Amino acid sequence: MCGIVGLFLKDPALEPDLGRHLAVMLETMTARGPDSAGFAIYGDGSPERIKITLRAGRSVDAGALAVLLASALDGEVDVVARGTHVVVTVAAEQVGLALSAIGDLDDDLTVSSVGSHMELYKEVGLPADVARRFGLSQMSGTHGVGHTRMATESAVTTAGAHPFSTGKDQCLVHNGSLSNHNELRRRLTREGISFATENDSEVAAGYLSWRLAQGESLGGALEASLKDLDGFYTFVVGTDTGFGVLRDPIGCKHAVMAETEQYVAFGTEYRALSRLPGIENARVFEPNPATVYFWDRAA
Amino acid sequence: MNDQIRIPRTLPRYSATFDPQTMSEIRRAAATGIYDIRGGGAKRKVPHFDDLLFLGASMSRYPLEGYRERCDTSVVLGARFAKKPIELKIPITIAGMSFGSLSAQAKEALGRGASVVGTSTTTGDGGMTQEERGHSSILVYQYLPSRYGMNPDDLRRADAIEVVIGQGAKPGGGGMLLGQKISKRVAEMRTLPEGIDQRSSCRHPDWTGPDDLEIKIEELREITDWEKPIYVKVGASRPYYDTALAVKAGADVIVLDGMQGGTAATQEVFIEHVGIPILAAIRPAVQALRDLGMHRKVQLIVSGGIRNGADVAKALALGADVASIGTAALVALGDNDPHLEAEYQALGTTAGAYDDWHEGRDPAGITTQDPELARRLDPIAAGRRLANYLSVLTLETQTIARACGKSHVHNLEPEDLVALTVEAAAMAGVPLAGTSWIPGAGGR
């Protein structure tokens, strides 16, 4: 049970302000999710360089990690630390090597996400504190999603915070409660998808990654989830170039969107959108139940 | 003479699986095409407070002197956020039962009985009646998915507001009242046509989930200027999470109803197969309160099969603040009384087993809207019986608390209890009698 925010920019002029807007939106959803918060930001990048976002139970010494990794990989490694998280950028062909080297170097480091554009940050605590610790307001990018969590049945931990990422440049945030996630998790595990938590939302993320890995488009994967996921859900998902929204056929959980020439925005409540530029003249609407909404900057 | 061997006949043997009760239900279903609907709570045997015992004082602890040394029973509910918390003289309340499911006389009797001993009654699905408000010194107003008869004046007239998410007889199900009981007055209160089967929804129409509940509670507090305690009632199924979420959503009081809790009318399959016994529900709920630092700050009311002072004392010892009664209160008023045996026989049942509360033909005049039948219940005499019964429950609770050396019933602890069975020990989280073994303690 949660608050979701999302912002997909059409106008490059707003890109330097992406994080600033997202931080305000995230903080507005504090009451819906006081336990933990997280966000994924899609920024600069190229297919040749891959960003690995890692999280630790403490602050990470970026310089030391960079030295160790550079010698392990014998190649160029960028390391940027933000609080308990660190983003390691390596050549695309070295990702596998880097991931195993990281595992060997420090078992306190957990991989949050891998992608050429996406960085993913999440932590236990109030949304405003989480946003500040990672410097969200200073981040720029093309699109991003954020989440504030009120844990229902799984633990209040950083691993249980959203977004969940189970594929390259893919992330998912969820509001609601799935009723068939245990059986689905078993099915997907047999298909080779691995899960880090008991969280129902991670199963949804894994499900979409599984569909995408089979060559399905994000729109197609969302469409398929209408049949395979039971219970209540509003999903907001991100890919390297896209931004999608889906509500279950019953449509219990509230959701509101705003679209202008400059952006598409999502909020669990209108409050989250109320400070966006030009909101007075935006087309504000509620996504229909069982209807896939998808925006893609590559299209 | 032909010396034939006499072969002894075995006695006819009923199947344990297809027993006569089961077979009669199959025949009933085949004849009607509708599931069996009835009132009351679970009738099957489930682990209950009977399987717990108190460790009275002896050498290592000193008891209090009965009747002389004071054993306090007062409870304050709702001080977390409400400007006007509820003060009860006894830790026993009357659970929600609607006018509609019960006659006006029965509702009046509940109010009279509870008021004498200083405790509260609760409305049900169908709104608040003048009689009920008039006769109940402390009245809890239920806020249900149907919102029948809901209005801001009654909200402000109430002493507390109970947001009902579910009940023990049917967690996940809505209310139900069949046409026989939708009299003109009941129909008007609910804005329904007279005599039709009422279908109630299982979810609230304008919110779902704890994040929206928080906003709903804020609205109810705004409407009532933050004066009234807000209770949240759930049927026992996942008590740890439900309790934690109700606290996060801003509840002052949690009401937890076990599967033995009664209902006016629900599918038998729901009553007997959904939800968990109250014995198994209290510890997880209390654990959630402890984990959030809210035990005894957000009060826990438990219900579902409370019958005597021992049950009350055991519920309190496991960590509840109040025990609530429904079925037992109706029995005190006169429900299923043996003196009506001939009339129960005429209805195809027997005193003690009558559960067709939905049909409105209750000879005791309690679960009915038939004016003739309802008149049989004298609200003054029935109210007196209820007051007597509540007094006995309180005295029994105090007796046990004193024997354990407690000057307030809330000082009873889980450590004052042992269990007679492995099942009860695991569910209640207390050791098996004579051992220090608490089965399943590691997984709690």
Added chain:
Amino acid sequence: MTTQFSAKAVDLAATSVRELNAALHAIREGSNVARWQVLNPRGVHAVAAGVDADVTIEIDGDVGYYCAGMNKRATVIVNGSAGLGLGENMMSGLIYVKGDASQAAGATAHGGAIVIEGNASGRCGISMKGVDIIVKGSIGPMSAFMAQAGTLAVFGDAGDALGDSIYEAKLYVRGAVKSLGADCVEKPMDDMHRAELYAKLERAGAAGEVDVGEFRRYGSARALYHFHVDNAGAY
């Protein structure tokens, strides 16, 4: 002798909703403040909830959940859009929204009128118990679910499952109805119904904007009023 009526402005950027509502609840008969203006609501919840006074409250901007919840007598004007549960359980008075309304507008409302200039989302008029709801745009799916009494008039279209499990509420839709819910059927629209609808629109100040002859009428088939095994699939 002349009575002076004045207006009062409350800026929610500087004042809390609690202070606003407390002031609105404190209005006594004969108050000379006939008009309240609420500024900068920015989607906050429970604005003007539980008011019981002959007063006009004008809100400049978008409101969150449960705006004018349980309203009695007051006229509440929202110069913007409204969040979930607009005017839930309203008893009397008028709510007028210039923009759109979110889900469950007018849920369980017993009386008064709600006029929405824009669209209303899903579950509009859910369990309505006597309110009149007029939506000048379209309404979303599952509207008028278990609607018990009152009138829902829609100038535009209606989404899926209109009037599922409906009791005695009256539904008038001018545009297309995507699908009807269980036990909801189209009923003949005769002069009496046109006159009734006209009167409802007139009372809400919306008569003359549309031709009442263009509406179609929907209501309960009353087949689910008593259980019958042949209808088991509809439950």
